[in-house]
Amino acid sequence: MTSTVMEQPLNSYHLIAQTCLLAGKIILQNGGETYRVEDTMVRIAASYGIADAQSYVTPTGILFAMDASVPTTRLIRISERSINLRKVSLVNDISRRISGGQLDVSEAHRLLTEIDELPFAYPVWLQVLVAALASGCFLIMFGGQWHDFMAAVLAGGLGFGSVVVLHRLVPAKLFAEFAASLLLGGLTILLVKSGLALDLDTVIIASVMPLVPGLHITNAVRDLMAGHLVSGLSKGVEAFLTAFAIGAGIAAALSFY
Structure with missing residues (x-):
């Protein structure tokens, strides 16, 4: 029983980290500014109860860490970048809905995955x-x-x-x-x-x-x-x-x- 109780929050923290990283990756890959990426990731984490999340973003990579009580640090590399401001706008909209308490973490991750898989808006x-x-x-x-x-x-x-x-x-x-x-x-x-x-x-x-x-x-x-x-x-x-x-x-x- 104790193992199950401890495992559930840990899985939830991992999903929050994945959601933050996915939002940051979409913005950075599609023409967003660095400060927008960091601000979006930190705001999403804070909305899900992670008050001391830290992010460090460069044009080729994103480093994201939870607070001291949750030893979760993730790094992803950005190898290709293009310009698709529609995706940036969609991620910003989801971030606002998260901050407003309208989306749980699993639903937000699903919506962000759909945005990431969208083809370019115009042929x-x-x-x-x-x-x-x-x-x-x-x-x-x-x-x-x-x-x-x-x-x-x-x-x-x-x-x-x-x-x-x-x-x-x-x-x-x-x-x-x-x-x-x-x-x-x-x-x-x-x-x-x-x-x-x-x-x-x-x-x-x-x-x-x-x-x-x-x-x-x-x-x-x-x-x-x-x-x-x-x-x-x-x-x-x-x-x-x-x-x-x-x-x-x-x-x-x-x-x-």
Whole structure:
């Protein structure tokens, strides 16, 4: 009888730890800030009676520990990250429901598992189409001519689609971004030489906008302002390397112009 009484709380503590880690992993993998991950995990733990939970988050890993009375420490590694703010929003909603006492730990873990297994909100073809149209809109916003609208649409769609395809074939994201920028720049040069586009610079600038790591830069600044120096600096370096790969690809294409 005594063993059963002690075993049940221990299993419950393990489930709470798994729930906290799962919520943090989903947010971190889908474009959330580091301080948001830590705050969400600690709030969920506090809602289930763990008052002294501690979490330490970097862009590549999460370390979570219960209080001294519960010797439970977990570490998970984050190997892939993308941008899916819909999942971040869903986890935030579940966290608020937990804080309001509307979900028990088993139900919360089940809902978070369902969110983690959700496919990306939009298919690849739709992402490429929207990136292409956005490139055309950026062209007009930057003062380009309507004559170059379709050139920016074609180049922007090719660049974004190339990143998606190449990243699946080659694990190195920087190589995929460099190759996509090279293809984008090459296509733009061909369009200008053939007379289908007039302003080379504006078309290239508009076409690379869907590749610019805007969210990474924003998250890096917000993490630095929140005092997460390691995460802020690492995200800033990642954004810088992405921008460097894009610029190097465009420069390589222009060197043949």
